[in-house]
Amino acid sequence: MSTPRSPLGPCCPLGPWRASFARMTSPRLPAPEDVRQAAERLRGLVRRTPVLTSRTLDGWAGCQVFLKCENFQSVGAFKFRGATNAVRSLTDAQARRGVATHSSGNHAAALALAARQRGVPAYVVMPDNAPPVKRAAVAGYGATIQGCAPTLPAREAGLREVVERTGAEVVHPYDDARVIAGQGTAALELCEEAGPLDAVLVPVGGGGLASGTCLAAALAAPGTRVFGVEPALADDAARSLETGVLQPPRPPITVADGLRTALSERTFAILRARLAGMRTVSEQDIVGAMRRVWERLKILIEPSSAVPVAALLAEPGAFGKRVGVILSGGNVDLDHLPWCR
């Protein structure tokens, strides 16, 4: 199964694409300068998360490692950057009508909190079988939750209905220029704080964080190579970049649940043009890296965050002498840790 090759270069406006939000989002490709603007917009609104180092980790990785700790970000994930940039990019008239998305993950919580901080409504279409804890988190941030059947068509129909009724602005979790630019601010801070880096490793799910990281590097550290890392069980980005054709996702079974989504045409276009390369890692290596970070650094990272760490540990010294890693988030289900199964 394959999808027609996208005709897009990195700086062209997007043509038609397949993503579920297609008819509701703007087809703009973000540029490096958008990351700088996002950083100004987000100042004081998102946390400037710490950059941690560890000599033990350096020893394992064969290089100096700089961990950008987005697990300490509001809502526990980098997603709050993109959501806040989207919400704060709206005109007052747009913002009054609110923002909307369909999601049951970190993006929904991030969008809800970003909207509440601006004092505008957020509408989240969520399948009726979403875990109560996730529903409670989103509701706790003040969003209006609209239930739907647990299918993609039902979610899309629910979102369309909300938009038609409220005039709310749709904010996609990654297929949105404002979101991508916002996610890039994490890497921008990392580059500012760590100094010249040979490489930055970033997990790839839908590609929003990876795309933003590429743009940030182009802006602030053109000599820094950005590598994307995926679970081997969710290697659609690696296959897409290898074949030059956007590939469909695999069945969502990897432990790195944040990376089960596939690229969009937009993020594929950015990554094709800017990524230095992709790596894939095994489930065992993901869990092992996660556990080593917990034990040695005493911080909670979710499996998705462990994915680039696993790549670093698998090839000591291979990425240069000074390597940054974006730890994307720290939202884990403590009742179902991967080593307690």
Place this chain on the structure above:
Amino acid sequence: MSTPRSPLGPCCPLGPWRASFARMTSPRLPAPEDVRQAAERLRGLVRRTPVLTSRTLDGWAGCQVFLKCENFQSVGAFKFRGATNAVRSLTDAQARRGVATHSSGNHAAALALAARQRGVPAYVVMPDNAPPVKRAAVAGYGATIQGCAPTLPAREAGLREVVERTGAEVVHPYDDARVIAGQGTAALELCEEAGPLDAVLVPVGGGGLASGTCLAAALAAPGTRVFGVEPALADDAARSLETGVLQPPRPPITVADGLRTALSERTFAILRARLAGMRTVSEQDIVGAMRRVWERLKILIEPSSAVPVAALLAEPGAFGKRVGVILSGGNVDLDHLPWCR
């Protein structure tokens, strides 16, 4: 069962006491000034750990909370401060003969690393049934491990033998003026960084950290009250302070395994004179507080660290408007988390 009341005031030299290291350690009571000297001695040798804050935690606690994160200290616990202060207090001639202790916990690892950093030998007497992972940690820091039967008399005999053979200096985990002064440097940094605090909450096991915290507060923040917190299942310090008589420990069953030890005459004397009060917390509250810190702050703390957090959450607003907490360590067995039992 009771022990004769100690005749000691806070500034008197100690009389005879019962602790296992009795004939091998100096009977000096440390003073606040010792903490300042320790801080100078430790500069550049121990990590200046971060002070974390969280609006969510503030909301739960009904006050502004400042968490001194000794879980990020070398070897994962405050113990490295006291051990390093002891090792660095030795003359060159003493140091060459090395340091010795009997322990299977954080203190052994801390002493081993502190000795290695000074380039001197460390001897650790460890029961033959100690967990292999703890043995490996101590050996990994370069200490010489001497096995013994898993009884207190065997440990003490093993330690005496080592000392007679090597001339090594015994460093007790808490019943040592140099160790107590070193532990106090965590609270000194907290007071410097957080500004005026109404109270500091600290876990109490053997009382070394609590004693050092009292001395640090007397030195740097005389208006700050220091409260000790224990598991209700290990409340020997609370009972000792209430009765004025040093009480024996209870059976070592609390989940807060770092707090299963009892006060010594020395730490009892300091705490009697300086502590504002004691609180005890239930096992359920300890585990609940630990889990809330993991989930919201994304940091690993061990059950002992959760003990003062539990006290804070149990009485919102009761300790003042600005309250510090010493998070003593982050060494947890990820295969046996208390909520996975």
